[in-house]
Amino acid sequence: MLISRRDLVKAAIALPLAGLVAPAARAIGRLTAGDAEIIVVGDGHMSLPLDFVFPDLPQEELKALLAESGMPSGGYNPDCNVTFLRSGDRLAVFDVGAGPNFMQTTGRLVENLEAAEIDPADVTDVIFTHAHPDHLWGVLDDFDELVFPNAGYRMAEAEWEFWRADDTLEKMPEERKSFVVGAQNRLEVIGEKITLFKPGAEVFPAVEAVDTAGHTPGHVSFMVYGGAEPVLVAGDAITNLASFVRPELRAGADQEPDLAAAARAKLLDRLAVEKARLIGFHLPHPGVGTVERQAGAYRFAAA
Template sequence: MSDGHLTVVSDGFMQLPVSFSFPGAPEDELKMLLSGAGLSADTLKNDCNITLLRRGDRLAIFDVGAGSNFLPTTGKLLQNLAETGIEPKDVTDVIFTHAHPDHLWGLTDEFDDLVFPNARYQISAGEWEFWSSPKAVELMPEDRKIFAVGAQNRFAMVEEVVSLFKPGDEVFPGVEAVDTNGHTPGHVSFAVHGGTEPVLIAGDAIVNVAVSLMRPDWPMASDQDPHEGARTRTLLLDRIATERMRLIAFHFPHPATGLIERKDNTYRFVPA
């Protein structure tokens, strides 16, 4: 983009069973959609893509990856940043889509020091309020209670300096927060304006490069509110296609950037 420079850096990848990811989906149709896109019908490989935006003397990073305490296949952000010539001290703004481990836990290093020491921190008010609640742990299913514990531990590291925003706010020059709740209660995406084309940094509002586009109405296990997640996904795809926005999706195959085009009554991803 002419008004600023976008970079997408890998934090590694995650692997999840297909059977876990799309509960209730018709098995035959699910396998057909995945195989038609050249994907495994047994295991999903979700790349983890971190977006950075440089404008003037400011450098924003959207989410910070999983760090070293999540999965052995994630936590590669810092070494990949170094290969691009970016050092953690260069980052002026850390802006979160949501507080799941693969987006938040890279906030601190193994010594519990902030990885980006010179940055200001921002997260949506709805996301902060949910994960900060004393009830957050009990509201999570048993296998995800650690998500709430981890979020609260890391929130404590920035609670004195974090700024909270609401959908519609400008969180960085030319960057608008977009309400995409459903995956988590306060999940937001970011519309980047001012360049030759608008860009949508989607976070986890759109997750799978095949199923999320062909059947956005199907519930996803990773969405805290599957019904709202599906509604949000459908509306967001329509906006991206209508406005000819370039999409950057956190879990699409790296580098995860391209256009969304309508195909009959569904959508398809055209890599840039």
């Protein structure tokens, strides 16, 4: 038997802690879509300045919006929710969290998986909404080995081509150049295992890729069919509770803000009409709820 450096470190960490970790403390949410099981597992949370998230709003207006949306006014610390879908003998994961090298408060996915009774080796399909650090960088562990070694990988063609293009690093603003380097390194590693798709494709049985470009040039969300109502794995098409109140607002995290705002408005309308359930990667954990129309805008009903 070959024992890797990673196995040794894992064993050294696991032994003294065995039995001490209370599953109740772990961030896990569960729902179903017909015969398929959906498990949402936390990857920790991020910390972002409010003036980065809402760049266009004067202070007073921002305060009012936060209050109306039920968001805290002191700072924005969004959760990171990673969605797994178990269907038949396959197990998919949509985005993989941030891994060990992004923020200190992210990268908790692998340690939460045991409590969720998910073995990373059982994952057959890794499917990306986009290639931002908090969604992609967790593809590799501390030792630059694949966290999901037996999976095939899928990404929208437009997203893959954007991050891999020769001029993307040069064109990216200084403060986000590390996003490009980080994405290129990781996409290089999974390059041999990647399958590219276009919006509208069935990327997994009963799962359709929905075009939500704007947050990044090739961003997609995923509609999971098979249950009484569809379930949307939104990625970053809808990122915070204020998006329901003011979907048209330009957001600092969106690469093409006007396109992203239009995609968000269209998506919210579809979710309300189809009475779909929504899983938001950065909505309060586990990020699951429904969307209702309310006074010319929308409301998120957590469920």
